[in-house]
Amino acid sequence: MSLLAPFGLLALLTLPVIVVLHMVRSRRRRVVVPSLLLWQQIPLRPSTRRRRLRLTLLLLLHLIAALLIGLALAQPQIVLPWFGPHRSIAIIIDTSTSMALAEGGTTRLERARQRAATVIEQMGWQDRVVLISAGPSARL
Structure with a gap:
C-alpha cells in the first residue's frame, strides 16, 4: 500500500484535539439539592485529580469521522498484482x-x-x- 498524498495524515493530529475538547466541553450533571448546608462542608479548593475520559457514542463518532477524513486526504492506493498496471x-x-x-x-x-x-x-x-x-x- 502506498499513499499518494502522505501529508494528508497530518489531519490525524486532530484526534487528540477532539479528545481534549470532549473532556473540556463534557457537561456535568445538575443536581438539585434542598439546602446549601451540604456545600459548606466541601473545601473551596478544587480537586487536582485528573478527569477520566468517558467514551461516549458522540466521541467515538467524531474520532472515526476524523480518522476516515485523514485517511481519505492521504489517498491510499493498494497495488495488487492481478489488478496492477499491465504492459x-x-x-x-x-x-x-x-x-x-x-x-x-x-x-x-x-x-x-x-x-x-x-x-x-x-x-x-x-x-x-x-x-x-x-x-x-x-x-x-
Whole structure:
C-alpha cells in the first residue's frame, strides 16, 4: 500500500484535539439539592485529580469521522498484482537478408529470436505483446 498524498495524515493530529475538547466541553450533571448546608462542608479548593475520559457514542463518532477524513486526504492506493498496471510491448524483428549474417556461431536473426523469447518469458500473465516480422513484407 502506498499513499499518494502522505501529508494528508497530518489531519490525524486532530484526534487528540477532539479528545481534549470532549473532556473540556463534557457537561456535568445538575443536581438539585434542598439546602446549601451540604456545600459548606466541601473545601473551596478544587480537586487536582485528573478527569477520566468517558467514551461516549458522540466521541467515538467524531474520532472515526476524523480518522476516515485523514485517511481519505492521504489517498491510499493498494497495488495488487492481478489488478496492477499491465504492459504492452511490441517486438519488431528484422527478417531481411542482413540478419542472416553469422557472428559468433549464430546468426543475428537467431539472437534476435532468443532475445524476444527471454522478453516474453519475463512478462506477466496479463501483459500484452505483439511480434512483428519486418522484412521485405511485414507480418504480425
